[in-house]
Amino acid sequence: AxxxxxxxxxxxxxxxxxxxxxxxxxxxxxxxxxxxxAPGGTSRTVFVFPGQGAQWVGMGVGLLDSSPVFAERLVECAVALEPFTGWNLVDVLRGVEGVPGLERVDVVQPALWAVMVSLARLWEHLGVVPDAVVGHSQGEIAAAHIAGVLSLEDAARVVALRSRTIAAIAGNGGMVSLPLPVEDASALIEWWHGRVFVAAVNGPSATVVAGDGDALAELLAHCEGAEIRARKVPVDYASHTPHMAA
Structure with missing residues (x-):
């Protein structure tokens, strides 16, 4: 209440x-x-756009079939993305045979971006207009477009080419989610200094670390012995770390 x-x-x-x-x-x-x-006066609205991990198979399909506004915006995103991806976004979301799936980083990041943008446009159509926007990773690109900083075409270019670049350097790293405050997580990974880094702070007791694959394997083994419920994130690259310098 x-x-x-x-x-x-x-x-x-x-x-x-x-x-x-x-x-x-x-x-x-x-x-x-x-x-x-609580202070009086009119409340303000903020749209918060997440990074990778918010996806699921079939996301957006229900709205594609039931909301003309959402569908129209999503098709616009699909048209903007296709010159840089070579696949059709609507086919990806519908799981059409022969089309790449969301397990690929160069597919899931543009797809998430497009769904976020289309949802925001649907909310605005329904009268929910943000006073501010904020986002993380590809969510930051969605926020920049909704704020008017990037055109749809420029945002599509950034998210598509960025994800293709990540795919090109994948295979040498990984990410692990720790149920720890960032201070505790930082102390824990000090043993692997220079090989494992704090990558994201998702909450007061939720920190993601990333880095070299072999170092993360050692970290996971250590956490199992210490009864820390660490979880490997299903990616083979170390986002938000020096790995991205390449």
Whole structure:
């Protein structure tokens, strides 16, 4: 409920939450508690565009068939992409036989970009107009287009050629998701200094690291022994690290 009086409790253990909630109920301060009264006035809207990993097989197909606005925008993206990709975006999303799939980086990144752009245009058509936009990786390219910084054609060129370049250097690296705060993750990978790097901070206890494939294999083995639930991201390149300098 969008109530005026709001509070957030912060912790890792049940006792942490209990302490903060007790302080909240008593009207007392706590280092695990943030509370306040929401300001009045009109709320603002932000579109947040994610990076790779938000995809699934069949994404967008339902809207293609049910929303003329979404379908029209997606076809525009498909036309803008095809000179740089050689495949048809609509065929990719529909899983047409003989068309490359989303497991390829040079397919999934342009496809995600196009779906994000088309969704944003659909939201705007429905009256949900952003005051600001922000994005990560190919989501940043989508945000730049929606903000008017890049034309559709220029954004398509950037996302398609960028993903083709990544595909060309794939095979020598990887990425691992760690259920740890960035500080703890940074301390953990210090053993592999210069070979493994922090690549993305996805939340207070969610950090992605990336780097050399053999170093990540050692990291995964270490995490298994330490009962840290690390997960290998299904890519064979190290995004957002010095690997990308090439």
């Amino acid at each position: 969008m109530l005026d009086h709001r509070a957030v409790v912060i912790g890792r253990e049940i006792a942490d939450y209990r302490e903060a909630l007790t302080a909240l109920a008593a009207g007392e301060p706590s280092g695990r508690l943030v509370s306040g009264v």
